[in-house]
Amino acid sequence: MASKLNLIFIWYYLSFLVLYSVCFREDQWGYHINSQWGDEFNVCNHTHDQSPIKIVYKDSVYDPVLTPPILHGGWTYVPTSVLMLQNNGHTIELVFKDRHIRMHGAHLTHEFYLKQCHFHWGESIDQQGSEHWLNGHQYDAEMHCVFINVNFVEGTEAETYDREAWAVFGVLIKFDAEKTNPYIEYLLSHTEAIRDAGQNYSFNQEEHKADIKHLLPDDLSEYYRYQGSLTSPPCYEFVVWTIFHNPIHISTHQAERLFELHNAVVEQNEGFTNITGNFRPPQPLAGRTVFRSFNKANAASTPQTTLLTIILLIATAFILY
Template identity: 30%
Template sequence: MDTNISMLSTLFLALLFSLHSTDAAPEWGYKGDSVVAEDWATVHANCGGESQSPINIDTYYAKEMEFDAWKFTNYDVLVDNETSIMNNGHTIQVNPGTYTAGSTTISGGGLPSVYSFLQLHFHWAETNDAGSEHTRNGNAYPVEMHLVHWDSGNYAIPPLAVTSAKGLAVLGVWFEVGEENPAFDSMLDAISETNVMYKTPNLGSYVFPESALFSLGDLLPADTTKFYRYDGSLTTPNCYESVVWTVFSDPIQMSEEQIEKFRATFQNEPEPNPIPENYTAPEELPIGLNYRPVQDLGDRTVYKGFATLSAPESTVPSTTAGATSRHFDTYTVFLLSIVHYIFWLSEDMYKFPYSP
């Protein structure tokens, strides 16, 4: 058997195993009848660990540290035309197409490896005095965005990285109420103008049209040289302690009207179309809030980081539709296609373990 095909088969089986290797557990959530955040450890033991996230960042005790320059590869390039947005019942999540996932990476900034972009999602609450998962000096922001990356420098596929120390790198961005932010228009329009405001049936997704594509770099603060750094966990079950956290110091602005679009989302699926006879519509359940309370820092150190400013690096054309990856060989691109097909369609993988 060809060596590459054998490797592909092995990795594919490893992926399948990761999808089904966990025992069934009660549905977790943040309020209502689900297992709420304060009780997650009763059904997901990892959530009771000693290096959990999020945390309160006490700037007085944060240790100053200078890091090497960030390297944001293809963060200035439009995401590909397979990029999609969905409501998984817990959050609004954006999933990259295979090409973007295979070519968009972060490194430097004190990270121990090269990390590939996996997904981004948001946390919020019903009012502006809460919503962010991380707080600063006890103060919360109304929204926090997480851009999740996996260690593609050391692991073949995301499921192998997610349970490993420093296997994930998450960029956290705080939002404050201010001016309208056009960088998020295509996401927010998708929420309000499509059924993404409801849990996406069968965990499908809405693919962005060509006219609504965006670059990840436009979603970050203007100054990425200042940030907080610590080692922690996913902030949803199974709470694996595998995350190198970066929370940027400078919040970005979003208007009150834009933030309200997150609050107008629901845990339940939309009514079927067409509506069958004798159909009884379920009660609409707003997501409402989806942040985990801060966890004990313990003996961990939070660093107040300073990184040298560096220009974004592009290795692909600015128009990516129909392109083939220069970063990976043919077999890896094929593998990633299979990974993403199963990964994005599996409900288990949305609940566990990819939503820090």
């Protein structure tokens, strides 16, 4: 009897150790300790081909072969039965449970299917949190839509060695009190059901179909392209990045719901903490070339430089007058 109890105790003890080690490993790549990622995930310490980066229009190279990406398989209207919204403890994800949406073109050599879209945001509603910077400007937030090469089984070793294993769309986001994004509203109206890490919400019971196109800018022809990595551990360098030049807008009220989500970290006597600042700082460009699909006279400007230009013009006109 005693030996049986001992075996039961040992089994529970070993189970606890396994569970603890998994949870401990997961927590180690929290965004607030990103400088320590390399201690556990060696690739994160690489000084080349890491993401995100700072993109500067005048330093990028125009490439006419970069045609707009072609989306098919029901991008505009996706049956809600294939959608799931989840809180993974690091961000909010819109997960596509089948390979319904496909993408090719844009000078990619493979076809890809859409796996999920997720978001990155700042420490607070008035602090920027995009991962990629454009012309010296960090945006309020950023969305990534992750496409997987159809030739790979996700998670296989071969995937880590192919430079085109994943193709990720990066969409910069501006918070605007006056502009409400109807599809973002549709998604975030369910955040109460996924407040805590590990919770998910299935759209199976909803009768209408999702209009996914509102997640992207209206113009898909203007973008930047470079070879990079995942922006979270294990930081594998198998990502072809497509960063759209034009941002999308969501209202500040909609954005506030993101800051209400709880992460997987429990503070003593305080319960779960909120997900904030879930972005990785820009990494060295390290000699890489950033290509762009377009030429535009005012593309090198940012909201700040545009405002400064207007002020200078008004001041000059006043002096001359």
